[in-house]
Amino acid sequence: MTNDYRFEFRPYQRRFLRSLTTNHGKWDIREGIILRLTDETLRVGWGEIAPISWFGSETLEQVLDFCRQLPGEITDETIFSIPDELPACQFGFESAWEWGSWKWGNEFFSMPNAQCPMPNAQSFSALLPFGEAALNQWETLWQKGYRTFKWKIGVDAIADELKIFESLTRILPASTKLRLDANGGLSYEEANLWLRTCDNLKANAELPLEIEFIEQPLPVEQFQQMLELSTSYETAIALDESVATLKQLAACHQQGWREIFVIKPGIVGSPSRLRKFCHQHQIDTVFSSVLETAIGRLAALQIAAELSRNNRAIGFGIDHFFEQEETWFQTLWNDL
Structure with a gap:
């Protein structure tokens, strides 16, 4: 009917x-x-x-x-x-x-x-402003309950970003998780430097901060290089732009990607087909906002609630970018 x-x-x-x-x-x-x-x-x-x-x-x-x-x-x-x-x-x-x-x-x-149902802030990853502004903004978000943060890299000169990153890792409280998002903006050499820096941080027992992953370090067309990097360092890599749509998601999985997939429900495609794919392949997912309104967010959060695995914070801590x-x-x- x-x-x-x-x-x-x-x-x-x-x-x-x-x-x-x-x-x-x-x-x-x-x-x-x-x-x-x-x-x-x-x-x-x-x-x-x-x-x-x-x-x-x-x-x-x-x-x-x-x-x-x-x-x-x-x-x-x-x-x-x-x-x-x-x-x-x-x-x-x-x-x-x-x-x-x-x-x-x-x-x-x-x-x-x-109202759009909002899980506890600890279930969300909050997006920090890029550059030095992150050194001040994190505390306000921490007080709201966020414990996972995303920070944009690949925007300014890498030497400047690494200095800010070092400061950020020293002022963020213990138990914080930090995600670095390059939006495909790094060169292969820069990606290696970031991953090596994060691995060294992991080895430093004096810094309890956890670098959860680096998100989309290289452009979409450099998938094989990202696959290579994913096996060369302890720090995890998450694909984002490479898996923007369900078709891309299936292609990357078919080509051997087994680390993290950042899925933006608002642009990935059919919710019913996404559910079928995730149930079939049991992939490691992080669900993320496309800066939608409460209407789109409600639908996206429903999908995230159904399909999230491995207790990863979802990327919907974006309310501070808009008015009520x-x-x-x-x-x-x-x-x-």
Whole structure:
């Protein structure tokens, strides 16, 4: 039996409180689409399409083109036949379908008044600002309960970053876990230097800080070199940009990657196919935000709760990059 849904969507823009700087450049405004599906019984499902084209998803223009060409009434077949070239659309429509179908339990379905369920902050990894600002920002986040932090590298000169890193490792409290995220911005020589530095830190009993992993040290096209590095050092490597979509995730696993996979549900593609892959292969995962709103985050956290393994903090400690959402959302929902 095929179900029919009334389909509505609305683009949004959210300005960061401060620019997010990575190897890919500065990011000032988060843009995406909120969508709503209403079935014949008037049950509503909310979804979000939050593409990051420079990370591997479709562009916002492609998302808008796709949504605009859809009729006002769509079916299950429409939702589950979205092409792989539109992974953020697959996530947005399928998660809205799950929401409206009450696949997650009925305590979440009174949006817009419901709050996104937030695990204890210790379950989250908080994103630090790049550069020296991290030396001051970490304490505020620590006081909020975060014990795992991510810090961007590959942005400034490596000598300067290594000096900041040394300072950071000496001021962070014991039991802290630190992730270094290069966004593919290191050379092979620089990656070796970072990994060697982290291994030396592990050998220093006076520094109890744990370097959990280095994330995406090399560009996507240098997969074989990352595979080689993963067997040469004790410090773990996590793939991120290399596994942005489900197709890439399957390809890297097929080529022998057995360390950590950072999965961004908001752009990886179909939630149902992701679940099937993870259950089949039992991969070591870290689930991470695409700086989505509470709607997309709810769906992503549901996936993370189902599929996370090895007790790794999930990368959703990003609330400090935006203003509170309630007023902004209320305006959007009233307009829809």
